[in-house]
Amino acid sequence: xxxxxxxxxxxxxxxxxxxxxxxxxxxxxxxxxxxxxxxxxxxxxxxxxxxxxxxxxxxxxxxxxxxxxxxxxxxxxxxxxxxxxxxxxxxxxxxxxxxxxxxxxxxxxxxxxxxxxxxxxxxxxxxxxxxxxxxxxxxxxxxxxxxxxxxxxxxxxxxxxxxxxxxxxxxxxxxxxxxxxxxxxxxxxxxxxxxxxxxxxxxxxxxxxxxxxxxxxxxxxxxxxxxxxxxxxxxxxxxxxxxxxxxxx
Numbered sequence: 001x002x003x004x005x006x007x008x009x010x011x012x013x014x015x016x017x018x019x020x021x022x023x024x025x026x027x028x029x030x031x032x033x034x035x036x037x038x039x040x041x042x043x044x045x046x047x048x049x050x051x052x053x054x055x056x057x058x059x060x061x062x063x064x065x066x067x068x069x070x071x072x073x074x075x076x077x078x079x080x081x082x083x084x085x086x087x088x089x090x091x092x093x094x095x096x097x098x099x100x101x102x103x104x105x106x107x108x109x110x111x112x113x114x115x116x117x118x119x120x121x122x123x124x125x126x127x128x129x130x131x132x133x134x135x136x137x138x139x140x141x142x143x144x145x146x147x148x149x150x151x152x153x154x155x156x157x158x159x160x161x162x163x164x165x166x167x168x169x170x171x172x173x174x175x176x177x178x179x180x181x182x183x184x185x186x187x188x189x190x191x192x193x194x195x196x197x198x199x200x201x202x203x204x205x206x207x208x209x210x211x212x213x214x215x216x217x218x219x220x221x222x223x224x225x226x227x228x229x230x231x232x233x234x235x236x237x238x239x240x241x242x243x244x245x246x247x248x249x
Contacts, residue, residue, distance in 0.1 A: 001150060002108050005070035008046045008147055017146070017183035020191045021208075022049040025132060028176045028211045029101060032130050039098035044090075044119065045105025046147075048074045048082065050132075055081070058099075064090055066105065088114040092122040100129040107133055107151035112162065120167035123216040129168065131212045133159055135175065140208030143181040148208060159212050168214035174199070175207025 011018040036058040043051050048063040063082040065071040071084040109115045134141040134153040141153035178198025179191040
């Protein structure tokens, strides 16, 4: 099941809870990427709310929105930076992206392995990626009414294993959304305070989302097909390969 772009837009841009979540995750991303001057930056899924700080800094900013979700014009007040893409076949040249962030993309994908392969393809060797995913042990993945309750939540071990299998080296991890997913004035008054406390006291278990930093590494050629080794090979065909010899049966 996939998100609908209108529901995501309404959550992040029209609700107080969504705006608080947007700020918390954007601050974490900004801490990961302190300077993107002259770089090519892209986001997949619904990463547009996190990309705004880079619009006037990076050489290029692109919001890639999957067809199953839908696309919207972004940013609303200026020239469009968003594009509708096939989930596992992005119209981006190989090795051209310096920074990539995924938000609301991997956990709802029908083909997560193929999605990670395309993410690795478009990144330059040594380029940085940040994966923001619902935390399986967090409150946000279990609270209906937020985008993080849809799809498969992840544990840190699960996402790290997948990334290592698809051309990424792990560089660090943190978390965000330490405040509860309640859209009430009472809780939201304390949202950023709780976020700061959570960042100091817990690296990831209590956060609503995992923030995993990775680096694209060069592909290592592997073997093709299966290699079969036998410690005690059967001698059944000895009589065929050695005429006159007695078969071993």
